[in-house]
Amino acid sequence: MIPLGPIRIGAVAPIAPGVLSAIGKHPMDQPLWLGTEGFEGNSQADPRHGGPEKAVHHYDAGHYPSWRADLGDLPQLAPGGFGENLSSLGLTESGVAVGDRFRLGAALIEVSQARQPCWKLNIRFGIPDMARRVQDSARTGWYYRVIEPGMVAPGDGLVLADRCAPDWTLDRLWRVLYRDRLNRAELAAMAELAVLSEGWRALARRRLDNMAVEDWTARLKGQRGG
Template sequence: MTSITLLTGRAAPLPGSDKRSGIDKRPVHAPLALGTEGLAGDEQADRRVHGGPEKAVHHYPFDHYAAWRADLGALALLDAPGAFGENISTRGLTEADVAVGDIFRLGGALVQVSQGRQPCWKLTHRFGVPKLARLVQDSGRTGWYYRVLQPGKVGPGDGLELIDRLAPEWTVQRLWRALYVDRLNLPELQGIAALDVLAEGWRSYAARRLDSGKVEDWSARLEGNS
């Protein structure tokens, strides 16, 4: 059982911008309903690329904060969980430990790891650090998402308990390496395309690369306002 910090946020304009975002997450102090679209009271401004059933809950390891302080300096945002827009913060679980398809009991709900997190330009804007979204992607310290298998109540004192592992060899770290580092490794792409517990969007990346022999350009997502 891993103890959690539970966080939510409302969509609001980013400081100094007319763009809205729900990236500013704050700890909650009472139980919340968790449904297939996420936690009650949690919002995403751009539902084209954020939220939805395959991205219902975002988990970011607090373990990474020390590395970010070493990389970026003593930023106030890094003093407490929530800097990366996460709904769940823990110690002791990272992308190397967690695999797509892993099922966890979270309070009264059941959740399943669905895909890794794809950082976007809003992280760069939030931190005020040039190209931070790309740094997050390149580091592999991305976090991951859950889909909700069984809705239920979740509270700040609840734990995260591993129930089952359906594809333990497919860690979030391995997926990251295949999609962002060794990007045209055909055996890895074939495995990802056939991985039925992985979110359809990520399987489609692998399928398109297998068909085209090319890697998609994510520069607009990482650096532009899209």
């Protein structure tokens, strides 16, 4: 079993004038229902940050010392700082693959994609290019879809149940998305990866069709990026 920190959930709240987010998460000390849209009581200000393919966000707590080495001892650089619902030590993007299934309490969850950081991280951390830094670092975290809903209690850990595409680690996806961005063979394989979220499969298909990389400006800089 992989031990987890507290389950964290959050409500939509202002993080800057005119900007709403549910990135601020607080730990829970009671059992929570985990359904196909996520944990009971958890919200998203932007529907693109939620839904069945992004029901649960997981971040490796082991990344925080690296961030503190990069950025200093910011108060946000502690578990929960990236708006994650789950955190653990030792489970990283280099070892986690799309389609990995885990038992979590009475629920069964499956890795659907990595996180694509957005401009609200810039506000959260007070660093104008924080979203870009997260993207470039490969320390992005990942999302789960919920295969079987169920109750999750404090102290429940992750138990690996199945791996259907172990070669498709999140690090490999990161290389396709952000480094070797027009590799036809990798994009074609990514587009056919059934356990990958449909949004990312569609992205791979668009790159193959256009042989061009999508513009990231709005996602990384948003309304504050000009």
